[in-house]
Amino acid sequence: MIRLVSGSSNRELAKEISAYVNVPLTPVHMSKFKDGEIYVRLLDTVRGSDVFIIQSTCNNVNEHLMEMLILIDAAKRASANSTNVIVPYYGYARQDRISHPREALTARLVANMIEVAGASRLVSVDFHSGQTQGFFNIPTDNMWGIPVLAAKLSGVQLVDPVVVSPDHGGVSRARFMAKLLDVPLAIVDKRRTAHNVSEVMNLIGDVAGRDAIMVDDMIDTG
Incomplete structure (x- = not known):
């Protein structure tokens, strides 16, 4: 069974995808604690399901990235068969190589975070550069717009x-x-x-x- 889960970054896109594939969005409760921490809970079972999380990491990049990681972790811990992430805009992709001494490789760092959270596959659109696809150890689809x-x-x-x-x-x-x-x-x-x-x-x-x-x-x- 396929389950669609929407983050808060682009609910309209998630609704359009849901209507196109004729699969309802799984209800999700999201809230914030007083210090800004994000709370996420899937309100329907996803046990044994192939979960597709739709979440772009556009502005605010940090908040939407963290929200996506929590959604991935929630689906994995709820015994999803697979956790697939649809990320139209892949944040922190600018730094995909070391241009100056002591810089971070954030494109690789985010890839590591997504894998550690428990993603089975990632789908994105027009990575900042093609080499970002090689930072993942899970199947990754870079679609051209x-x-x-x-x-x-x-x-x-x-x-x-x-x-x-x-x-x-x-x-x-x-x-x-x-x-x-x-x-x-x-x-x-x-x-x-x-x-x-x-x-x-x-x-x-x-x-x-x-x-x-x-x-x-x-x-x-x-």
Whole structure:
């Protein structure tokens, strides 16, 4: 039997998934203690069931991540047959390599936490980089959203569109979008001067008078 469990990060998405697969959401009680600790209790049995926990780790990243870990632990301790986690946005993925001395590898750390909590499988959408998938010892599916976005954009009236990659690291993703839409590609040459601060050095390609479709791995600063 399949059980769907929703965290608090995106209940609307969970409801849409529930309606699409015709599986009701398992009721969950969530509350907080005075110091901010999260309390979670599954209100229906999940014994022997394949549980799918739907929880993105978007803002607030820390709170939603912890909530997800508690949900995983609750399902595992309730004797679920498997505990599968659907995480559309995988938080702490930026630090997927050591760029400077004494940095943490948070993408790997979060993977370890999810495994220790008891997850059997993880499904995410567009990891910050493909190598994040290799940080897991459990089956991990990294789904691409580009084909879905391209299908939607193909039905939009745009003026001489061009796909723009805001940096060199995202060129392959942007090139894939440009290929699907059969439009040109432009690339922004920029230098990151600090966290959330970038300086544009050059623009490779023609965007004048065109509708630009920006394709990036993560957009959280506007």
